[in-house]
Amino acid sequence: MKDDIPKFRKWPIWTDEDVEAVADVVRTGQWWCGAPESHAGEQVWKFQEEFAKFQEVKHAFACTNGTHAIEIALMALGIGIGDEVIVSDWTFLASGSAVISVNAVPIFCDINPETFLMDPVILESLITERTKAIICVHLGGMPCEMDLIMEIARKFNLKVIEDCAHAHGSKYKGKMVGTWGDCGTFSFQASKVITAGEGGAIVCNDEVLAKKIYSVLDSGRLPGKWFYDHFSYGSDFRLGEMNAALLRVQLKRYPQQLKLRNNNALYMNEKLSEIPGVHPQKRDNDVNSCAQYVYPVYFDPDFFGGIGYKKMYEELEKAQIPADACYPPLHSLDLFKDINLMPNVDYNNANWGGEKSNPEKFKNIEKIHANAFELDHRIFLSDKKALDYVVETIKKIKKKYNI
Numbered sequence: 001m002k003d004d005i006p007k008f009r010k011w012p013i014w015t016d017e018d019v020e021a022v023a024d025v026v027r028t029g030q031w032w033c034g035a036p037e038s039h040a041g042e043q044v045w046k047f048q049e050e051f052a053k054f055q056e057v058k059h060a061f062a063c064t065n066g067t068h069a070i071e072i073a074l075m076a077l078g079i080g081i082g083d084e085v086i087v088s089d090w091t092f093l094a095s096g097s098a099v100i101s102v103n104a105v106p107i108f109c110d111i112n113p114e115t116f117l118m119d120p121v122i123l124e125s126l127i128t129e130r131t132k133a134i135i136c137v138h139l140g141g142m143p144c145e146m147d148l149i150m151e152i153a154r155k156f157n158l159k160v161i162e163d164c165a166h167a168h169g170s171k172y173k174g175k176m177v178g179t180w181g182d183c184g185t186f187s188f189q190a191s192k193v194i195t196a197g198e199g200g201a202i203v204c205n206d207e208v209l210a211k212k213i214y215s216v217l218d219s220g221r222l223p224g225k226w227f228y229d230h231f232s233y234g235s236d237f238r239l240g241e242m243n244a245a246l247l248r249v250q251l252k253r254y255p256q257q258l259k260l261r262n263n264n265a266l267y268m269n270e271k272l273s274e275i276p277g278v279h280p281q282k283r284d285n286d287v288n289s290c291a292q293y294v295y296p297v298y299f300d301p302d303f304f305g306g307i308g309y310k311k312m313y314e315e316l317e318k319a320q321i322p323a324d325a326c327y328p329p330l331h332s333l334d335l336f337k338d339i340n341l342m343p344n345v346d347y348n349n350a351n352w353g354g355e356k357s358n359p360e361k362f363k364n365i366e367k368i369h370a371n372a373f374e375l376d377h378r379i380f381l382s383d384k385k386a387l388d389y390v391v392e393t394i395k396k397i398k399k400k401y402n403i
C-alpha cells in the first residue's frame with residue numbers, strides 16, 4: 001500500500017537562491033527597510049514594486065502579516081468605534097478579529113452553498129445605518145462575485161476590503177482580486193502560496209488611501225518627510241528586510257506555480273464532479289485564474305453513509321493525503337459567544353453572541369461545513385498521479401460508507 005502513495009510536493013519550496021537572498025541581507029548589515037530616501041535597505045521597497053506589478057495595481061505596501069494588513073486597511077479607511085463591518089462567515093479568524101481590534105462590530109454573512117463565498121443577496125439584507133464596510137474573503141483563492149458586491153457597496157456608500165490572503169494572482173472578469181474594492185490585503189504566512197514564514201501586504205490604486213496606508217503602517221510618517229515627524233496616528237507594522245528578500249525570490253517563482261495549481265485544480269474539478277455526491281467549490285466561468293491555496297469540497301452525507309467532516313478527515317489522513325477540516329464558521333467560535341468583547345462598544349446590532357449565535361440563522365454554512373474538507377495546495381503542485389490518487393481514495397471512502 002505504501003508504494004501506491006504518490007509523493008506530494010513539500011511546502012515551502014526553496015533552493016539555494018532563497019538561502020543566498022537572505023544571506024546577502026545578513027551580510028550587508030541593512031536589516032530593516034528604513035525610508036527610501038535614507039537607503040537603509042532596499043528589499044522591502046523592491047518587493048513592494050514587484051508585488052504591485054504582479055497584482056496589476058499602483059501601490060503595494062508590505063507589512064508584518066495578513067492580520068495586520070486587514071487592521072491597517074480598516075484604520076486607513078477610517079473604520080472605528082461602533083461601525084458595522086460585514087464579513088464573510090467562512091474564513092480564518094483574522095477577517096473578523098481585525099474588525100474587533102479597531103473597536104468596530106463584525107456582522108457575519110452566510111455563504112452561497114455552491115461557491116462557499118459571501119452571498120451578495122444575504123450581504124445586502126444585513127446592511128443597516130451603522131454599516132460602513134464589507135470584508136469579502138476569496139476563500140481558497142476563488143474570487144467572490146466582485147461586480148455584484150461592488151454594486152451593493154456603491155448603492156450604500158460602503159468601503160470594500162478584499163481579504164486576498166488565499167488569492168495571490170486570482171483574477172475575476174479579467175481583473176485581479178484586490179483591485180475591485182478600495183484595497184486588498186494579503187498574507188505571506190508559512191502555509192500561504194507566497195511565503196516568508198510571516199508577512200503581509202495591502203494593495204490599492206487610490207493615491208489618498210495609499211498615503212494613509214503608508215502612515216498607519218509606519219508610525220504616522222509621510223513619504224519624503226523627516227524621520228521624526230509624525231503626522232497622524234500610526235503604529236509599526238513594517239516588514240523586515242530578510243522576509244522581503246525571501247518574498248522576492250518566492251514571487252519570481254510564483255507565476256509558474258499559479259498556472260500549475262490552476263490547471264490541476266481544473267482537472268480535479270472534472271474528476272471529482274463525476275462522483276455522485278461530491279461537490280468541489282463552484283468555479284464561475286468568469287474566474288480567469290484561481291490561486292487555489294486550499295480546495296474545499298462538500299460531500300453529500302446521503303452518498304457517504306452520513307459520515308461528517310471529522311471521519312472524512314480521518315480517512316484522508318490515513319491515506320496520507322494533505323488535507324484538513326475547513327475553518328469553523330466565525331459565528332460558532334467561542335470568542336463570538338461573548339457579546340461584550342471590548343469596553344464601550346455597542347454590540348446590540350451584532351448578529352452573534354449568546355442566543356444570536358443560533359446555527360439556524362447561518363443555514364448554508366452550517367450545512368456545508370458539517371460535510372466539507374479541504375485539499376492542500378501541495379496536491380495541485382504535484383503530478384497527475386497524485387491527483388488521480390486523491391480521486392480514487394475519495395471513491396474508495398464513498399464505497400466504504402455508502403452501504
Ligand SMILES: Cc1ncc(COP(=O)(O)O)c(C=O)c1O
Pocket residue numbers: 065066067068091092094095137163165166186187188189198199200
Ligand atoms: C482568510 C485569511 N485572512 C487573513 C489571514 C491572516 O494572515 P496572517 O496569518 O498572515 O496574519 C489568514 C491566515 O491564515 C487567512 O486565511
